[in-house]
Structures are given as C-alpha cells and as structure tokens.
Amino acid sequence: MENTRNSFYLAMRSGLAAVNPLRTMVLRGVQRPGILVEENESAVAIEIPDVFVLRWTELSIDEQHPLPLAQQVCEFHYWTEGTFTNGGLDRGRLLAAMDAELVQLLLAHDALKQNFAVTPPAPMATSLFWTTGVFGPIVVDKNRLRRVGRVTVFDYEEAADL
Amino acid sequence: MSTAAVVNAIASTGPVIRRVRAYFAPVNRSTETPTIFDASLAAGFQPKMPPSPWLDLGWISAFERRSETKIVGVAAGSPSIANYQVRQTSGATVSFAFEEWTKLTMALAGGSEHMNVLVPSAGSAANGSGGVSGAAQGIVLGGATAASPTTVPMATADLAHYAAGNLVAVDVDYLGQVGYVGSGVNAAYVPSASSVNSDPDYVRRVTFNVARVQQVTAQALMLAQPLVAGSPVAGMKVQPVLGFVDREGGTFLQEWSALFAMSGEQGDAVFFHYPRLQSMEGAAEASSVLVKPLVRSSLAAAFRALPVVDGVDGKTVFCFRTYVPAPFATV
Numbered sequence: 001m002e003n004t005r006n007s008f009y010l011a012m013r014s015g016l017a018a019v020n021p022l023r024t025m026v027l028r029g030v031q032r033p034g035i036l037v038e039e040n041e042s043a044v045a046i047e048i049p050d051v052f053v054l055r056w057t058e059l060s061i062d063e064q065h066p067l068p069l070a071q072q073v074c075e076f077h078y079w080t081e082g083t084f085t086n087g088g089l090d091r092g093r094l095l096a097a098m099d100a101e102l103v104q105l106l107l108a109h110d111a112l113k114q115n116f117a118v119t120p121p122a123p124m125a126t127s128l129f130w131t132t133g134v135f136g137p138i139v140v141d142k143n144r145l146r147r148v149g150r151v152t153v154f155d156y157e158e159a160a161d162l
Numbered sequence: 163m164s165t166a167a168v169v170n171a172i173a174s175t176g177p178v179i180r181r182v183r184a185y186f187a188p189v190n191r192s193t194e195t196p197t198i199f200d201a202s203l204a205a206g207f208q209p210k211m212p213p214s215p216w217l218d219l220g221w222i223s224a225f226e227r228r229s230e231t232k233i234v235g236v237a238a239g240s241p242s243i244a245n246y247q248v249r250q251t252s253g254a255t256v257s258f259a260f261e262e263w264t265k266l267t268m269a270l271a272g273g274s275e276h277m278n279v280l281v282p283s284a285g286s287a288a289n290g291s292g293g294v295s296g297a298a299q300g301i302v303l304g305g306a307t308a309a310s311p312t313t314v315p316m317a318t319a320d321l322a323h324y325a326a327g328n329l330v331a332v333d334v335d336y337l338g339q340v341g342y343v344g345s346g347v348n349a350a351y352v353p354s355a356s357s358v359n360s361d362p363d364y365v366r367r368v369t370f371n372v373a374r375v376q377q378v379t380a381q382a383l384m385l386a387q388p389l390v391a392g393s394p395v396a397g398m399k400v401q402p403v404l405g406f407v408d409r410e411g412g413t414f415l416q417e418w419s420a421l422f423a424m425s426g427e428q429g430d431a432v433f434f435h436y437p438r439l440q441s442m443e444g445a446a447e448a449s450s451v452l453v454k455p456l457v458r459s460s461l462a463a464a465f466r467a468l469p470v471v472d473g474v475d476g477k478t479v480f481c482f483r484t485y486v487p488a489p490f491a492t493v
Contacts, residue, residue: 063180063181064181064223065221065261066221069452071452071453129456131454131456132454152453
C-alpha cells in the first residue's frame with residue numbers, strides 16, 4: 001500500500017507543477033509544489049493556506065482477484081482566506097481555482113506504480129488507478145473557506161507490496 | 163510404556179467456502195479422450211500447484227452447477243401408481259465467470275475459434291481477426307541451449323525480432339492438414355486447406371501455445387510462463403502476437419477437461435471434475451461495480467457436460483464430486 005500512496009502523491013505533485021506552477025510552498029526550507037501528505041510531515045498546529053493536504057483514510061482489500069485489489073480513500077483537504085491585498089474578498093475565487101486544479105489533477109485517472117523500497121524507485125508491473133473526485137460542501141470557518149475532496153485509489157498488490 | 167495416538171473427533175460441519183478455483187486440462191478431440199482427475203489426488207491437493215497436466219485458470223465467481231437429469235416415476239394400474247423410477251434424461255451444465263483474462267480463459271469462455279492476433283506484414287489487407295502476418299522464425303534444436311517449456315532456442319539473427327515483454331505463439335506451420343490443429347490443445351478444426359486459404363501461419367493463429375517473453379538472451383527466448391505443449395519440438399516456429407480476438411459465430415466448440423476446487427475453512431475440500439465440458443454460449447462479459455464509475459469485467463462462461471464412462475463400473479457419467487473431510491471430523 002505504501003508504494004501506491006507514494007506513487008499517487010508523486011503523480012499529484014508532478015501534475016500540480018504542470019497545472020499551476022505558481023502554487024508552491026516552502027516546507028522545511030525547500031520550495032516545492034503546494035501539495036503534501038499529512039502523514040509524511042511533522043505534526044504541526046499551523047495549517048498552511050492555499051495548498052493541498054492529502055490524508056489517507058479507509059483501506060479495504062478484495063481477495064476475489066488474481067492479485068489482491070487494495071482500495072484506499074485519499075482526502076484532499078484545502079482552504080483559503082483569500083489574499084491580504086484584496087482583503088480576503090477573493091477567497092471564493094481562489095477556492096474555485098483550487099477546485100479546478102484538483103479536477104485536472106484527478107483527470108489522469110491512473111499512474112504507473114513505483115517501488116520505493118529501492119533506490120532509485122523502480123517501475124512496477126501494475127498501475128494504480130482512481131475514481132472521479134467527489135467534492136464535499138464548502139465549509140465557512142470564520143474568514144476561511146474549506147473543502148475536502150475524496151478519491152478512491154485502487155491498486156493490485158504485487159509481491160513487492162506485501 | 164508406549165502411548166497410542168488418540169484422535170478427538172468432532173462433528174462433521176458443512177464446508178464453508180471462500181471462493182472457487184478452476185483448472186484446465188486438454189481433451190484429445192480426435193479420440194474424444196479427456197484428461198481424468200483421479201479422485202485420489204484430491205487429498206493433499208495444492209491449489210496453486212496443481213498436479214500435471216492440470217493448468218491453473220485462477221479464481222472464478224458466480225459458480226453454479228445445474229443437473230439436467232430428470233428422474234420420472236413410471237406409473238401403472240388404475241388409479242395409476244408410481245411403481246418405480248427411471249432416468250428419463252441425464253446431463254449437467256455449469257456456469258461461472260473467469261476473473262482472469264488469458265488466452266485459455268478467453269478461448270474456453272468464447273465458445274468458438276480463438277485467434278492470436280499476429281503482427282501483420284507491411285501492407286496486408288485489413289481483416290477482423292488480423293491480416294496476413296509477417297514471416298515466422300524457426301527454432302534451433304540441438305544447440306548450446308536446450309529447449310524447455312520456458313526456453314525457445316533460436317538463431318541470433320532471428321532473436322533480433324523479439325524483446326522482453328513480447329507475446330509469442332510457438333507452433334508448427336500449416337501444411338494442408340485437415341482435422342484438429344494446435345499443439346498441446348486442439349485449438350481448431352480445419353475441414354480443408356482451402357477453408358483457411360492454406361495460410362502457413364494458421365496453426366500459430368489459433369494455437370494455445372503462447373507465452374510472454376521474460377528475457378531475450380543470445381541463444382533463446384526465455385518465457386515467463388511454460389508453454390502448454392511443453393518443450394518446443396522440430397518444425398515449430400515463433401511469431402510475435404499483439405493480442406487475442408474471438409468472434410460471435412464460427413463453427414468450432416471448445417472442449418476441455420475441467421476441475422473446480424473449493425477449499426473449506428476447516429481444512430476440508432470439495433472438487434468437481436467434469437472430464438468433458440463444451441461451451442454452450444458465445445462470448446459475453448459479466449460486470450461488477452468497484453466504485454462508480456469503475457467497473458470490473460470478467461468473462462461470463464457456460465458449459466454443457468458431455469459423458470464419459472467410469473472404468474470402475476462402466477457407468478456413463480458427466481461429473482465427479484469429491485469431498486475430502488476436515489481433519490478429525492466424523493464421517
């Protein structure tokens with residue numbers, strides 16, 4: 001499952017760099033695309049605005065296949081309070097822009113799975129694939145607008161995954 | 163003092179089954195000789211390592227057996243009274259869905275001739291099951307590299323046509339023979355050379371002797387799976403395959419010896435052996451939704467059992483059901 005999570009994140013990260021190269025953040029002193037995996041970072045109280053935070057939640061395995069089929073849910077948490085120069089009045093527009101970017105990221109629908117247990121990561125024999133994104137309602141949190149998008153990611157478990 | 167082993171027997175429970183696995187063995191169509199699964203092999207059966215010549219077809223779903231046997235009472239007198247019973251008809255059918263899409267499962271489920279899509283020659287006319295193919299390459303026997311079910315020795319120059327990951331068909335040229343063709347498994351019936359345009363590649367077009375190339379060495383193709391016909395023999399040639407195609411229609415009915423294994427959760431097991439199964443439907447798919455809009459497709463299949471004679475008592479039968487009880491269960 002870990003190879004799938006890492007492969008999915010890299011697909012999303014490289015996709016975001018292409019869709020909107022200006023959506024970046026500085027994390028641990030390094031500038032990079034504005035997308036991170038919550039479980040891979042330090043637990044911090046500060047939420048970073050205008051970036052996508054990936055959170056893996058549900059997991060199930062279907063054994064009725066030649067290879068076990070894993071099914072994982074990935075949530076995209078994101079929020080914005082608009083820009084300071086516009087007094088936050090553009091927060092709706094900025095959230096819509098992030099919605100559109102996430103839709104574009106998920107349109108790829110599949111990615112080659114890589115084995116991250118070796119250096120450099122090696123291509124595996126199967127691909128992961130995912131559903132169309134499902135978007136939750138906008139949550140108004142004082143001057144912040146929040147949304148969570150959900151996608152179900154599938155992959156066949158190869159020997160190197162288990 | 164010696165202590166004799168004591169078995170604490172438990173009551174026999176019905177098998178609790180998680181899923182069903184299917185196995186294939188060929189039928190010699192010329193002599194209508196099936197491959198028989200000896201019931202004694204049921205004990206100690208390893209689902210992922212079936213005894214030769216059985217080939218693993220993977221998990222199947224929606225497995226359903228139906229008896230077509232009708233037993234009727236024979237009545238006499240007034241008022242009529244059933245005095246005894248007779249079997250009016252005997253037969254059986256079985257249906258399920260193959261979860262794996264392979265050459266074997268597609269062909270068995272498809273119900274007709276099943277074609278390998280050979281790489282076409284340049285400029286060949288378009289054809290639904292593939293056009294005229296490019297030249298085949300011969301195998302080299304007796305060289306430094308011995309042939310095996312996963313090793314196809316070839317000349318270095320011929321090996322240049324292949325790369326790891328290719329699919330290949332390995333079989334003899336069609337030389338005008340009539341009857342069943344295909345090495346290892348009778349793949350099609352040729353009534354006359356003209357019916358297949360005397361195509362020298364026809365046997366390789368229908369053969370079940372196909373595999374994925376794992377590696378190309380300086381002397382041989384190394385295959386990722388054994389050929390169903392075993393080690394390549396003299397006269398066989400190799401051609402690259404792009405995929406598979408079946409058709410609605412045709413005249414051929416695939417026939418195979420089938421074994422279905424159900425492993426119980428208590429160490430018990432149930433086996434259904436149909437020595438002769440013939441497809442009774444055309445190609446179709448069964449679908450199940452993973453999460454919308456993703457749909458998983460499997461191969462829907464239905465078969466009619468044909469009879470064999472049990473050598474023990476000469477009875478004509480269609481299916482054998484073998485039950486291996488759970489350890490320590492009373493019987």
